Amino acid sequence: MSFTISNDGFNLSDLRSIWQAPVQIDVDDHMLQGVIRSRQIIEKVAASDDTVYGVNTGFGLLANVKIAKEELDTLQRNLVISHATGVGKPIDTDTTRLIMALKAMSLSQGVSGIHPNTLQLLLDMINHEIYPIILEKGSVGASGDLSPLAHLSAVMIGKFHG
Numbered sequence: 001m002s003f004t005i006s007n008d009g010f011n012l013s014d015l016r017s018i019w020q021a022p023v024q025i026d027v028d029d030h031m032l033q034g035v036i037r038s039r040q041i042i043e044k045v046a047a048s049d050d051t052v053y054g055v056n057t058g059f060g061l062l063a064n065v066k067i068a069k070e071e072l073d074t075l076q077r078n079l080v081i082s083h084a085t086g087v088g089k090p091i092d093t094d095t096t097r098l099i100m101a102l103k104a105m106s107l108s109q110g111v112s113g114i115h116p117n118t119l120q121l122l123l124d125m126i127n128h129e130i131y132p133i134i135l136e137k138g139s140v141g142a143s144g145d146l147s148p149l150a151h152l153s154a155v156m157i158g159k160f161h162g
Helices: 012-020 029-047 069-083 093-107 116-127 146-156
Strands: 002-005 024-027 087-090 135-137
Touching: 002 012, 002 093, 012 093, 024 029, 024 093, 024 116, 029 069, 029 116, 069 146, 093 116, 093 146, 116 146, 135 146
Parallel strands: 002 024
Antiparallel strands: 087 135
């Protein structure tokens, strides 16, 4: 079964189908253009001398500490690894696929600043049935999914956690 992420997102029937069996997912051009525009804003901020929380600062108590441009990649990589703290049994493959599809839909909204290549990697993983090990228990933050998404992202940056 194939799905294209558009402004309409996924309906309940789509989500059930994604959960029940492997699928192919892509993003329509309109959504992709929004992702590209959002990324351009982040790249402009990162190249400037402006200080923007979550882009070029520390986090939490270090929110006022500006990170040097040459350390931004390390900052982001360390953030992912530091949150990959899940424990317990792995989530089943079907639920993992659904988590990945929902994250792809969310990132396709064009408001996260994600690089289009990162979104494409996530879609390629879904489309080739490459499912990371996401553990069933972990810390959560305001978004409610820090640990599970860190395990997903760790695989995407070449740091296997599971």
